[in-house]
Amino acid sequence: xxxxxxxxxxxxxxxxxxxxxxxxxxxxxxxxxxxxxxxxxxxxxxxxxxxxxxxxxxxxxxxxxxxxxxxxxxxxxxxxxxxxxxxxxxxxxxxxxxxxxxxxxxxxxxxxxxxxxxxxxxxxxxxxxxxxxxxxxxxxxxxxxxxxxxxxxxxxxxxxxxxxxxxxxxxxxxxxxxxxxxxxxxxxxxxxxxxxxxxxxxxxxx
Amino acid sequence: xxxxxxxxxxxxxxxxxxxxxxxxxxxxxxxxxxxxxxxxxxxxxxxxxxxxxxxxxxxxxxxxxxxxxxxxxxxxxxxxxxxxxxxxxxxxxxxxxxxxxxxxxxxxxxxxxxxxxxxxxxxxxxxxxxxxxxxxxxxxxxxxxxxxxxxxxxxxxxxxxxxxxxxxxxxxxxxxxxxxxxxxxxxxxxxxxxxxxxxxxxxxxx
Numbered sequence: 001x002x003x004x005x006x007x008x009x010x011x012x013x014x015x016x017x018x019x020x021x022x023x024x025x026x027x028x029x030x031x032x033x034x035x036x037x038x039x040x041x042x043x044x045x046x047x048x049x050x051x052x053x054x055x056x057x058x059x060x061x062x063x064x065x066x067x068x069x070x071x072x073x074x075x076x077x078x079x080x081x082x083x084x085x086x087x088x089x090x091x092x093x094x095x096x097x098x099x100x101x102x103x104x105x106x107x108x109x110x111x112x113x114x115x116x117x118x119x120x121x122x123x124x125x126x127x128x129x130x131x132x133x134x135x136x137x138x139x140x141x142x143x144x145x146x147x148x149x150x151x152x153x154x155x156x157x158x159x160x161x162x163x164x165x166x167x168x169x170x171x172x173x174x175x176x177x178x179x180x181x182x183x184x185x186x187x188x189x190x191x192x193x194x195x196x197x198x199x200x201x202x203x204x205x206x
Numbered sequence: 207x208x209x210x211x212x213x214x215x216x217x218x219x220x221x222x223x224x225x226x227x228x229x230x231x232x233x234x235x236x237x238x239x240x241x242x243x244x245x246x247x248x249x250x251x252x253x254x255x256x257x258x259x260x261x262x263x264x265x266x267x268x269x270x271x272x273x274x275x276x277x278x279x280x281x282x283x284x285x286x287x288x289x290x291x292x293x294x295x296x297x298x299x300x301x302x303x304x305x306x307x308x309x310x311x312x313x314x315x316x317x318x319x320x321x322x323x324x325x326x327x328x329x330x331x332x333x334x335x336x337x338x339x340x341x342x343x344x345x346x347x348x349x350x351x352x353x354x355x356x357x358x359x360x361x362x363x364x365x366x367x368x369x370x371x372x373x374x375x376x377x378x379x380x381x382x383x384x385x386x387x388x389x390x391x392x393x394x395x396x397x398x399x400x401x402x403x404x405x406x407x408x409x410x411x412x
Binding site: 154155156157158160161163164165167168170171172173174175176178179183184189192193196197198199200201202203204 | 360361362363364366367369370371373374376377378379380381382384385389390395398399402403404405406407408409410
């Protein structure tokens with residue numbers, strides 16, 4: 001344990017908490033700064049992160065078991081949070097979910113740090129798996145839950161495969177945000193997608 | 207020009223053609239072999255490719271202006287070709303287009319070379335742009351054309367944005383093939399997606 005390590009060794013009394021959170025924030029911001037400066041993940045050592053954040057290495061190791069766990073928290077801090085669903089209807093919940101995907105896409109285009117961290121995530125299978133489990137999977141489960149409620153409420157026809165339907169709903173937004181980063185993300189994209197899907201593509205008869 | 211270069215210097219008589227095609231094939235297969243052996247793009251020099259294919263460097267430079275142009279042809283040779291559309295209806299054409307996307311996805315999972323080349327493409331902006339222009343864009347234009355014909359024929363309602371609709375159609379298949387490489391690609395995926403989209407998600411009334 002380094003002499004520069006000034007954090008408490010055990011969970012202290014209540015007054016220690018805000019200080020501990022400030023230390024965590026400093027470390028996470030230190031990593032963000034390094035990534036923003038273009039330091040590749042492979043060169044991001046705990047030692048370098050500690051130096052940038054002005055803490056000792058042990059202060060980092062007491063909070064995270066390694067670089068990858070720390071980077072997942074950096075990712076989580078950089079990503080917009082999951083939205084609160086209005087719960088008024090499946091249609092409204094889906095619009096809010098897709099709008100949040102659209103905003104994440106916009107954030108990835110305008111925030112260099114987010115763009116950079118996401119790109120780096122993909123180059124490491126372990127990091128990608130951790131990112132998937134903490135950011136992508138919960139969002140996907142939320143979508144499946146909304147669709148299941150819609151099927152129970154009769155807002156959705158009963159014969160569709162919920163997993164496939166989820167991919168049908170998020171697909172067009174992910175195509176634009178992830179696969180075609182120069183494509184349009186208009187303000188009403190979420191509503192357009194959901195309402196087009198609900199109505200179907202055939203001309204209205206009668 | 208190297209002494210080892212045995213190809214004709216100018217477009218020769220007709221009998222020279224098959225030989226020239228055999229040389230091109232040997233070069234393209236040489237690159238594939240190197241990529242299959244796990245040689246990273248950065249280490250794929252024209253010199254090494256020439257040695258593997260058993261030709262001189264000049265033989266390669268006479269056919270391709272550089273490594274990137276050659277790699278795009280390698281990619282094209284490795285990718286399944288674009289499908290012939292039946293033209294019987296927009297529905298049938300969309301099913302064939304999506305089935306071809308599904309098959310490309312399956313090929314990327316089972317063919318180590320295709321998987322490897324696609325992954326490498328993404329790491330080079332120039333290569334990716336060339337891959338986009340020769341493989342992705344023509345496929346996208348084909349989809350837009352099918353949808354436009356469907357709108358003219360009255361198979362599609364007239365008020366939808368064709369660009370958005372194309373993303374709605376290909377989105378779910380791309381999510382599974384590109385973004386979630388461990389997801390299901392069942393035999394009837396293309397039909398399920400197209401028929402679900404045509405009918406819409408609301409319960410059938412009456």
